[in-house]
Amino acid sequence: MNTAERDTLISAEENRAMFDRIAKNYDAANRAISMGMDKGWRRKTVELLKPFRGGRYLDIGTGTGDLVFEILRQSPNVLVDGIDPAEQMLAIAKDKAGKRRVGDAVSFFPADALDLPMESGTYDGIVSGFCFRNIERRQSALAEMLRVLKPGGLLVILEATYPANPLVRLGYRLYTPLVPIIGKILGGGAAYKYLVDSIEDFPKPETVTDMFSAAGFSGVQFKPLTFGTVCIFSGKK
Numbered sequence: 001m002n003t004a005e006r007d008t009l010i011s012a013e014e015n016r017a018m019f020d021r022i023a024k025n026y027d028a029a030n031r032a033i034s035m036g037m038d039k040g041w042r043r044k045t046v047e048l049l050k051p052f053r054g055g056r057y058l059d060i061g062t063g064t065g066d067l068v069f070e071i072l073r074q075s076p077n078v079l080v081d082g083i084d085p086a087e088q089m090l091a092i093a094k095d096k097a098g099k100r101r102v103g104d105a106v107s108f109f110p111a112d113a114l115d116l117p118m119e120s121g122t123y124d125g126i127v128s129g130f131c132f133r134n135i136e137r138r139q140s141a142l143a144e145m146l147r148v149l150k151p152g153g154l155l156v157i158l159e160a161t162y163p164a165n166p167l168v169r170l171g172y173r174l175y176t177p178l179v180p181i182i183g184k185i186l187g188g189g190a191a192y193k194y195l196v197d198s199i200e201d202f203p204k205p206e207t208v209t210d211m212f213s214a215a216g217f218s219g220v221q222f223k224p225l226t227f228g229t230v231c232i233f234s235g236k237k
């Protein structure tokens with residue numbers, strides 16, 4: 001797919017190779033760059049999902065699996081699938097699952113948001129953290145997410161966003177040059193320059209909620225966190 005046809009700054013293949021490359025230090029870089037706030041953001045994302053006993057859930061772009069483990073922490077009696085095209089990220093997720101002895105409740109496997117290998121109407125809810133920004137055709141991905149949800153199922157997407165408030169933007173602009181430096185120290189190199197660029201390139205929250213509605217989700221809303229540097233988007237099938 002050429003640059004004019006895709007929504008992203010880099011191709012799906014470049015994206016997968018990049019996440020495979022940074023997998024080993026991804027969790028440490030995440031904690032450092034978010035100054036430890038990423039855990040709270042994931043907690044709030046899963047609180048909005050409201051996983052219930054016996055429910056079946058999907059985490060798209062699961063990476064090292066932290067949203068999957070947060071779902072299990074908030075609601076232990078559920079089944080969760082975590083999918084991601086980057087096998088090195090999945091290897092870490094599987095390793096963490098083994099250490100946490102989550103057993104059969106969790107299944108991590110390679111798959112792409114644009115071509116989910118599940119039957120329609122499989123899940124009670126879907127989450128996705130810091131992945132949507134990386135998907136080449138985001139509107140098509142939303143259609144695919146809607147397809148695999150059961151009627152009444154919720155989609156909750158956590159994503160980094162460029163803050164709207166000019167004062168916050170100033171602080172953000174002062175902080176972001178440090179991100180590639182932190183990334184470089186933790187072995188991430190150019191990946192963390194891409195992180196900053198892709199956040200600035202991502203549509204504003206109101207455009208994202210319009211995309212949810214266009215895909216057919218109802219009750220669509222977004223909740224800004226940490227001065228709008230992160231947003232949680234949600235909608236119901």
Ligand SMILES: C[S@@+](CC[C@H](N)C(=O)[O-])C[C@H]1O[C@@H](n2cnc3c(N)ncnc32)[C@H](O)[C@@H]1O
Pocket residue numbers: 012015016019030060061062063064065066067083084085086089111112113114128129130131134135136
């Ligand atoms: C920034 S990481 C986020 C990982 C995890 N969700 C978290 O909260 O830390 C983004 C993940 O999305 C995955 N990803 C990128 N494009 C994807 C796609 N088209 N389908 C599924 N996952 C994708 C990447 O491989 C990467 O593991």
